[in-house]
Amino acid sequence: MSRSRVKVEGLRELDRALGDLKLSTARNVGRRTLKQALEPMAEAARQNVAKDRSGELRASIGVTSGRPKGRGYRRQDRIEAHMGPGQLPQAIQEEFGNRRQSPRPFMRPAWDAGKGLLLENVKTILSEEIAKAVQRAARKAARQAAKGGK
Template structure:
């Protein structure tokens, strides 16, 4: 299941990101999104049933890659996308149930409990990471200028 979140009022952050080189902006956004998603993944992992093999709990994570099958089903909508959840085919059956198994939700409750915190982490994390990136770029420009002079 895909969840899209629209946030208003982040124009200053957007302008600051656009002021960075594209690859730097992507790296900044990726780091912040992955860090903000980790508490949701941890909560999902904690709520996931252990099951006979324990694969569901072990497969929880935050990442930028999908399986080949998932990639075919999901079209890329943004330059930076981060995915939270288990990488176990049985997860959908466990989360939503089927005719042979009652649902045991683990990711949805984790998302519902953590989405507001994740949004705040993204807002504050983006400012911090943008500031660090700008400082790194300034140090690099200073180094290059000194090197060119002498």
């Protein structure tokens, strides 16, 4: 199975704004951004599932910022989000086929159709999330100043 990587360039201002936030806040902003940006692609994958009598495969497709099970060590200096089906054997059979069943891909078409929009969503959502985080930090600082400043 091939892995696709996308490198986003031209986001220097947003990167600087993220750098001005506390590290934990910046990570949370990044996670929320990636999860929101991937959700339309997950919805497209759900719609692409060909035949799912029980609805289990369609329902298992989701977005998470946690590490998928069995994926080993997670680097602490990265923010990751994952989109796809849960650990269902039928997901692999459906996407890639087997000797009795031809492939009926649902993930790859969702990626191919949504990857351009994904990058635009990341830019838009990230700028909104940074603005919200800055506003929350300002409100918190104002509350602390009103209490006597800690």
